Every structure is written in structure tokens, then in C-alpha cells.
Amino acid sequence: MKIAKRMENLSPSVTMAITALGRELKAQGRDILSFSAGEPDFDTPQVIKDAAKKAIDDGHTKYTAVEGTIATKQAIINKLKKDHGLDYELGDIVVSNGAKHSLFNLCQLLIEEGDEVIIPAPYWVTYPEQVKFSDGTPVIIETDDSTEFKITAEQLKAAITPNTRALILNTPSNPTGSVYTKEELIAIGKVLEGTDILVWSDEMYEKIMYEGKEFTSAASVSEDMYQRTITINGISKAVAMTGWRYGYIASPKKDLVKAMIKLQGQVTSNVNSITLQAAVTALDGSADADIEMMRVEFEKRRDVAIEQFNAIKGLSCVKPDGAFYLFVNIKEAYDDSLKFASDLLEEKGVAIVPGDAFGLPGYFRFSFATDLASIEEGIRRIKEFVEK
Incomplete structure (x- = not known):
């Protein structure tokens, strides 16, 4: 069977592959501890599950508008206004089947052969793959521990060419947890002034912040940034709704929004109608106590994991915000992070994701979205492995 040539531009998701391998080994009876998945171990808050059940009982089981119902779009508008002081209209919002779908739509709409998209590394594995699938060229800016894995305005300026179409920002970051401050976003915005470069700002983890630090949305730092920023967000991570598949974009560019609705209408149509109803409850503040409970628990886990990792000779880790x-x-x-991950899984039954998957070898991503006992046991095994 002949597979379309465009598929040659697409690589499998390493994070999903390692997670699947860990599950397979566990099913075979191996003692496996997996820290590879980017998924909260908490259940979806009961208030949201109740809203979904009511939606079924009330008959919300039919097709909806491709871009989402008025109720769910209004909930997004209200949330962005309350949290970031941003003003959007119903015609500025498109709801898709997760943020990954939103990003795919953007790539298909905006990127053609010869177009460049600037992506800081380490990056979420999907960013460069979707750009390449759309015949674009990812332009990678490498970072390291010294800048908390954030690009500087100077690095951005040096990477811009006449072919630059967009910059992808992810704050807080997957895989590093780094967060761009308001001042850093302002500096990035200054570099972009006078250009047609768009900012795709993935803010999926905005509610998971630590030590009282505040999150700043890229679109909120100036009028110029508001006009050029496409905010990408959802409810998967902060509200523990990964399987519900709900992401959205917000942009004042009406032509972009109309084009995205046209594309989505020929691909998936609307998001699951029950999810659309439940999302209103997830966004309107009803689940805020649950979100805070999860955030507090994540912070406790982060603090324990950071202390234990930094006590292992040969390993170091920047504390994420x-x-x-x-x-x-x-x-x-270790001089080979791919081999490190492979040997660690084979010898100690610990699944992590090598930094190579995120464009930065020499590191690994460790998800602490699991219980504290598993975290401590996993780090104990890693310590034994490294010291050996």
C-alpha cells in the first residue's frame, strides 16, 4: 500500500510511545514506574462530571456549531477577561478537539513551503512535527539551564528572517515548567514590533503556578502583542480533563477565525457536545477549589522531587515555576540521554522521556503528576542507577 509522501515529514510522538511501552511492560508483569505521561493523576472534579451527566439528561447530544456553542465560547471570553483583562468577542473564538488540534489547524491555515516558525528548545514534541507536516521549516533556538530554558529578546532577533511567519511560545513550558515573566514578554514584543510575525502562545498550564508567582498571558502585555498573538489554551491539564478533548484559540483576527472554522468544518466539525457543556462549568469558576487543591499537591511533589534529584551526584535540575x-x-x-532512558527502563523499571525528544539532549523530562510515594521510589531507583 502506498502511503502519502507528506507522512515522511512526520515522526511518531516519543512521549506517547514511551508511555505506551511502559504500560505494555507493566501488563507483562514488570514492576514499572512511569513518569513519562503529561497527565494529572487526579480525577475530573465532581462538579464537572455532574454537569456532563446533566447535559446528557437534558438532551445535549446533537451537532453543534463547528466552532463551539455560544455558551462555551462566552465562558472562554469571560475567563480571559477575568484572568488577564483581555477583551474578545464570540467571533474571536474557535473550540477544537484539544490544543493539539488547535495548533494543527493553525499550521494548516498559515504555514506553506518556505515559511519559517521559530521554536525555542526544549519544545513540546508536537510543535516542529506539525510545522514540518505543513511544509514549513522549524527554526530552533536552543536554551539551557542558565536562562531557565527561556529565549532572550536578542536570540529572537537573531533568528528572524524575511521568511519568519510565527513564534511559538509555551508558558508555563512543557517540558521544563519555565514561565516567561511580564518583563520578558514585553522584551519579546518589542523585537516583533513592525513585523507581521504572529505569536502562537500555548498557555495550557497557566493555572499550575508555584510559590505565589503570577502568570502573564502574552496577549496582555501590549496592544501590539494582543493584535499579533493567537492564544491557545484548554482544560486538559489544570482541570484534569485530558480525555475530554477540549482546546481553543482566541484571536482578534476575524479572517483567521473564519478560515479555521471552514477548515474544521470539513475535518472534525464540532467538539463532543457533552464536553462543550461540561467545559462551561470547568471555565466559570465552579471548579476553582479543585484546581487549587491539585495545584497545591503538585507544588508539594515538585519540592520533594527537586530536593531529591539535586542530591544525586551528577544530576541537577532548575526549580520550575x-x-x-x-x-x-x-x-x-551520562553522555547519551537516549541510552540513559532506555537503560533506566530496562534495568530499573523507570520510564522517563529523554531530552532528545524535546530537541535538547543531555536532559530528561520527569513528570511529577503522580503520587508522592511513586515519585520517591522512582527517584530512589534513578539514584541507584546513576551511582552504579
Whole structure:
């Protein structure tokens, strides 16, 4: 069977592959501890599940508008206004089947052969793959521990060419948990002034912030940034709704929004109608106590994991300000992060994701979105492995 040539531009998701391998080994009876998945271990809050059940009982089981119901779009508008002071209209919002779908739509709409998209590394594995699938060219800016894995305005300026179409920002970051401050976003915005470069700002982890630090939405730092920023968000991570598949974009560019609705209408149509109803409850503040409970627990886990990792000779880790990942530096202990991950899984039954998957070898991503006992046991096994 002939497979379309465009598929040659697409690589499998390493994070999903390792997670699947861990599950397979566990099913075979192996003692496996997996820290590879980017998924909260908490259940969806009961208030949201109740809203979904009511939606079924009330007959919300039919097709809806491709871009989402008025109720769910209004909930997004209200949330963005309340949290970030941003003003959007119903015609500025498109709801898709997760943020990954939103990003795919953007790539298909905006990127053609010869177009460049600037992506800071380490990056979420999907970013460069979707750009390449759309015949675009990812332009990677490497970072490291010294800048908390954030690009500087100077690095951005040096990477821009006449072919630059967009910059992808992810704050808080997957895989590092790094968060761009308001001042850093302003500096990035200054570099972009006078250009047609768009900012695709993935803010999926915005509610998972630590030590009282505040999150700043890229679109909120100036009028110029508001006009050029496409905010991408959802409810998967902060509200523990990964399987519900709900992401959205917000942009004042009406032509972009109309084009996205046209594309989605020929591909998936609307998001699951029950999810659309439940999402209103997830966004309107009804689940805020549950979100805070999860955030507090994540912070406790982060603090324990950071202390234990930094006590292992040859490993080091920058304390993240958000998300639920650690990006651990292994350069002193191991010269091959892919082999490190493979050997660790085989010898100690611990699944992590090598930094190579995120465009930065010499590190691994450790998700602390699991119980504290498993975290401590996993790090104990990693310590034994490294010291051996």
C-alpha cells in the first residue's frame, strides 16, 4: 500500500510511545514506574462530571456549531477577561478537539513551503512535527539551564528572517515548567514590533503556578502583542480533563477565525457536545477549589522531587515555576540521554522521556503528576542507577 509522501515529514510522538511501552511492560508483569505521561493523576472534579451527566439528561447530544456553542465560547471570553483583562468577542473564538488540534489547524491555515516558525528548545514534541507536516521549516533556538530554558529578546532577533511567519511560545513550558515573566514578554514584543510575525502562545498550564508567582498571558502585555498573538489554551491539564478533548484559540483576527472554522468544518466539525457543556462549568469558576487543591499537591511533589534529584551526584535540575515537569540535567553522569532512558527502563523499571525528544539532549523530562510515594521510589531507583 502506498502511503502519502507528506507522512515522511512526520515522526511518531516519543512521549506517547514511551508511555505506551511502559504500560505494555507493566501488563507483562514488570514492576514499572512511569513518569513519562503529561497527565494529572487526579480525577475530573465532581462538579464537572455532574454537569456532563446533566447535559446528557437534558438532551445535549446533537451537532453543534463547528466552532463551539455560544455558551462555551462566552465562558472562554469571560475567563480571559477575568484572568488577564483581555477583551474578545464570540467571533474571536474557535473550540477544537484539544490544543493539539488547535495548533494543527493553525499550521494548516498559515504555514506553506518556505515559511519559517521559530521554536525555542526544549519544545513540546508536537510543535516542529506539525510545522514540518505543513511544509514549513522549524527554526530552533536552543536554551539551557542558565536562562531557565527561556529565549532572550536578542536570540529572537537573531533568528528572524524575511521568511519568519510565527513564534511559538509555551508558558508555563512543557517540558521544563519555565514561565516567561511580564518583563520578558514585553522584551519579546518589542523585537516583533513592525513585523507581521504572529505569536502562537500555548498557555495550557497557566493555572499550575508555584510559590505565589503570577502568570502573564502574552496577549496582555501590549496592544501590539494582543493584535499579533493567537492564544491557545484548554482544560486538559489544570482541570484534569485530558480525555475530554477540549482546546481553543482566541484571536482578534476575524479572517483567521473564519478560515479555521471552514477548515474544521470539513475535518472534525464540532467538539463532543457533552464536553462543550461540561467545559462551561470547568471555565466559570465552579471548579476553582479543585484546581487549587491539585495545584497545591503538585507544588508539594515538585519540592520533594527537586530536593531529591539535586542530591544525586551528577544530576541537577532548575526549580520550575509552573506545570508538572522537571527537566533534569544528566550531562555529568551520562553522555547519551537516549541510552540513559532506555537503560533506566530496562534495568530499573523507570520510564522517563529523554531530552532528545524535546530537541535538547543531555536532559530528561520527569513528570511529577503522580503520587508522592511513586515519585520517591522512582527517584530512589534513578539514584541507584546513576551511582552504579
